[in-house]
Amino acid sequence: MRMANLFLLQLLNGAQFGILLFLVAAGLTLVFGIMDFINLAHGVLYMLGAYLMAMFALATGSFWLGLLLALGATLAVGLVLEWAVFRRLYDRPHLDQVLATFALLLILSEGVKILWGSAPLNVAMPELLSGSVPLAGPLRYPVYRIAIIAAGLATALGLWWLITRTRAGMLLRAGASNRPMVAALGVDISRLFMLVFALGAMLAGFAGALVSPVLSVDPGMGDQILILTFVVIVIGGVGSVKGAFAGALLVGIVDTVGRIFGPIWLKLVMDPAAAAQAGRVLAPMLIYLLMAAVLSWRPNGLFGRPS
């Protein structure tokens, strides 16, 4: 019974982590899919969202006002970056894109360190969402984490509506499958790119802002999430928002549950000391093994189009 409760708890934590990964991955996979553009600086936008949130929440004294301002600011940052750097790189080889966005990552993360210092920051949780609710029996779960899951699901639903039910979404899908044709039909493709990019930046910033009361805000947070986001996108299939959603939940749950239950399950087949050691070593590698397994089965990811 206690085991089942622990499992439920970790499942929820994994889902919450997965939802955050999805918010970051959604923007990145759209940019990949539509513009064939690889952006290593995407994780920095997540970090920037958290820092801006910390700054605005402190300045205004309100979580909600801070969140609103942080969203607007990351959107603006996305627009400026697209205008200043990214649009010069769309027609370049992947290698140039990798290097230029790597340079941006160095510049932005060092800039964050200069502006806010290397010490981690904290954001106060809003009054409305603090506390916890009963889940099953003696088990309680924090309201804020439930709010993250709800906000992420609502965003996913909104994205699905935007992509499948609106004119902008139709152009987006058309642009992903045949860019020159859409341009030839008179659509301003560069403005479309700019909007997609800014939207992706805002989603990443949103994820960063959401997570800031739960995690401490530090300069390394962007790097960690970027790599995980890559794993998510590769598993889900480049360019597929549906794939990003499935991949994100899969990675979030496997990673969270694996870290807690890996050593416990290993104890069933080997002695406790060896199981603890092996569990510690294997758990962080689990999602990469998952990725390798998915790829050897489907080289284009779960929902990817064959190239």
Add this chain to the structure above:
Amino acid sequence: MSAAPKAAIALLVLMALVPPLAAAIGDPFLTVIATRMAVFAIAALSLDLILGYGALVSFGHAAYLGLGAYAVAVCARHGITDLVVQMAAGAGAAAVFAAVSGAISLRTRGIYFIMITLAFGQMAYFFFVSLSAYGGDDGTSLAARSTLLGRDWLENDTAFFYVVLACLALAYGGLHRLVHARFGRVLIGTRESELRMRAIGYRPFRYRLAAYVISGMICAVAGVLLANQTEYVSPAYMAWTRSGELIVMLLLGGIGTLAGAMAGALVTVGLEELLAGWSEHWRLGFGLILLAVVLWSPAGLAGLVRRLLPGDRA
């Protein structure tokens, strides 16, 4: 064609003159920096084989640097201090990792390949982070440098530098022969057009995998030397930003030329030392320079030199 080996030989000879120069001006730190440059030049050369000649953008190459470094720590822990044996162990481990991860990664192309090599690099990184027997996150310091023929010659910085330089010359010579041999021609052919190579009866996958394994093994040798230079081993050697720096070296020197890979490593390490001397926020300046080079001089420094000096190279 003949300009490149001349440039490479000139570079090696210039580097060989560093220790006497350092002794003359009384700055032994110069030799230490030159050693670092030579170590990273080996790593950059190895990456150039797959990235420059095979167009395989690997973003996890630092993993091999780390495998080589940990080979030193593991061997030393078990009483094996001979440099040559440690190199063989590091290269062997790298060959196994490259063969397995390469076989999976090479099934994919383009953006997928970049992300998968990155993910495998991170996998290796996290493996060593959680390996508490060797210090985990903090790494472990080495009791002494490796021995050569049973003697502790490498404790002398100048002697160590010449050993590293000899390894660099060997790596350059070997790779130069390899890319001009049939193997290299086929590799370049797959870079230009996979379809045509298939049509005339080659299997690109085999050549790519072989190049991937060779590249990893050479990089592991650089890792063995790096661990000896710093007398310290930590997962930081295989951080993904390090893989990025290796690609930056190739870009700065000009991708797909072995002499350029060496020059790029020299410039990058030099630039890092210079900027780090000015400010702890040196990455900001480094990023700005890199961004400027990518946006305005995609052929790297070699391209810049070529543009400024027309007619210098045929």
